[in-house]
Structure formats: structure tokens, C-alpha cells
Amino acid sequence: MKCMICKTGETVKGNSVVTLNRDGMVIVFKSVPAEICNNCGEVYVNNDITKNLLDTAEEVSKSGVQVDIREFKAA
Numbered sequence: 267m268k269c270m271i272c273k274t275g276e277t278v279k280g281n282s283v284v285t286l287n288r289d290g291m292v293i294v295f296k297s298v299p300a301e302i303c304n305n306c307g308e309v310y311v312n313n314d315i316t317k318n319l320l321d322t323a324e325e326v327s328k329s330g331v332q333v334d335i336r337e338f339k340a341a
């Protein structure tokens with residue numbers, strides 16, 4: 267699809283790193299499936315995956331971990 271940020275690039279499928287901050291906790295997901303703009307590098311993650319990331323972050327924050335780095339796994 268056409269990039270919504272720079273409006274000139276095209277997005278291509280790839281894997282990205284997504285970092286979430288939550289109440290001082292940092293969680294990093296590696297290998298997240300995403301569409302990435304070939305011009306400006308903007309990353310687009312679909313809604314299902316975003317929800318998965320947020321749910322995981324919620325669970326991790328309950329465990330009291332401050333920093334967590336993990337491979338993304340689809341539910």
C-alpha cells in the first residue's frame with residue numbers, strides 16, 4: 267500500500283522491532299510482522315498484531331518485570 271506518512275513510498279512486508287512503554291516498564295518485541303515504507307521507513311502493524319502486543323504487555327506488567335525483550339509469537 268501507499269505510505270500514509272510520506273505519501274510517495276510503497277510499503278513492503280517485513281519484520282520490525284516494536285517497543286512499548288507501560289508504567290515505566292519497557293517491553294521490546296522482535297520479529298514483528300509489519301509493512302515497512304521503502305521510502306521513509308514508517309512501520310505499519312495491523313490491528314490484530316497490535317492487540318496481541320498490548321495484551322502481552324499487560325501480562326508482563328503484572329509480573330513486575332521492568333524490561334522485557336522477546337520474539338513476537340502470534341497467539
Ligand SMILES: [Zn+2]
Pocket residue numbers: 269270271272273274275303304305306307308
Ligand atoms: Zn513513507
